[in-house]
Ligand code: UDP
């Protein structure tokens with residue numbers, strides 16, 4: 001098989017028919033002699049998405065689907081698609097038509113020129129709240145500045161990757177996925193194309209602020225230890241200041257005998273130190289939680305039904 005298209009689905013009933021038509025319109029004329037497949041992963045949708053996908057699958061044998069037992073999240077849905085994709089190249093695309101299917105031939109063409117990863121970088125973003133754009137911009141820049149690997153800024157998961165990269169991804173068993181970071185970590189020759197990101201075609205975003213914060217923390221904790229070090233450095237700085245204040249207190253008490261019942265200064269220092277300590281403990285907790293998730297070694301997702309087998313990983317050479 002030449003190409004697999006992985007499409008995570010969470011309450012996308014309004015977009016699935018148009019998405020399918022547009023994808024077919026783009027893929028059918030492409031030079032793919034060994035064929036292609038669609039892999040829809042229904043990530044616990046509560047609308048008619050699954051029924052729509054199953055109707056498509058009944059009509060078109062290239063439509064494959066995986067139905068999760070509940071909502072496991074976008075990154076896990078993509079992971080399940082990667083576990084079952086047969087294609088020599090794999091496209092990851094959102095279902096809401098924010099990622100234009102019309103870009104796929106150009107991405108694929110670039111891949112054929114000898115790259116292993118061709119990602120699509122947003123030149124502009126339409127129909128997104130100012131807050132989302134700002135937090136996303138900030139996040140990508142903070143992440144870039146505190147990681148050793150270079151994770152491209154303003155880039156989502158819309159991309160085409162080669163079989164080599166898919167196999168490498170499948171060998172990374174971490175529980176808290178940040179796929180775009182993992183792909184950067186894997187290396188090989190990577191390049192990008194720029195595009196203007198459209199507005200969501202129909203329906204509402206499935207990425208709540210809660211899910212976005214989780215994704216951001218997964219990205220940071222998986223690829224950087226800087227926050228842990230910042231907690232240590234912050235601790236030293238605060239201790240240094242506290243030591244100076246202590247010297248001054250002793251001086252005021254025993255030498256200059258100029259001291260007041262110091263309610264205000266006590267409160268300020270207690271609150272400040274308490275805050276710093278809690279932040280540091282919280283940062284450690286974020287890493288600890290992920291450590292324990294990985295120790296538990298649970299399966300990443302539970303499939304309730306599918307018309308696709310999970311593929312065995314080829315032995316690593
Ligand atoms: N999605 C998913 N599980 C979730 C949330 C989202 O599979 O828990 C899918 C969603 O159907 C879409 C893609 O992930 O295909 C991107 O989500 P969305 O468009 O809601 O995110 P946004 O573009 O607003 O960041």
Ligand code: MG
Pocket residue numbers: 094096098200205
């Ligand atoms: Mg979207």
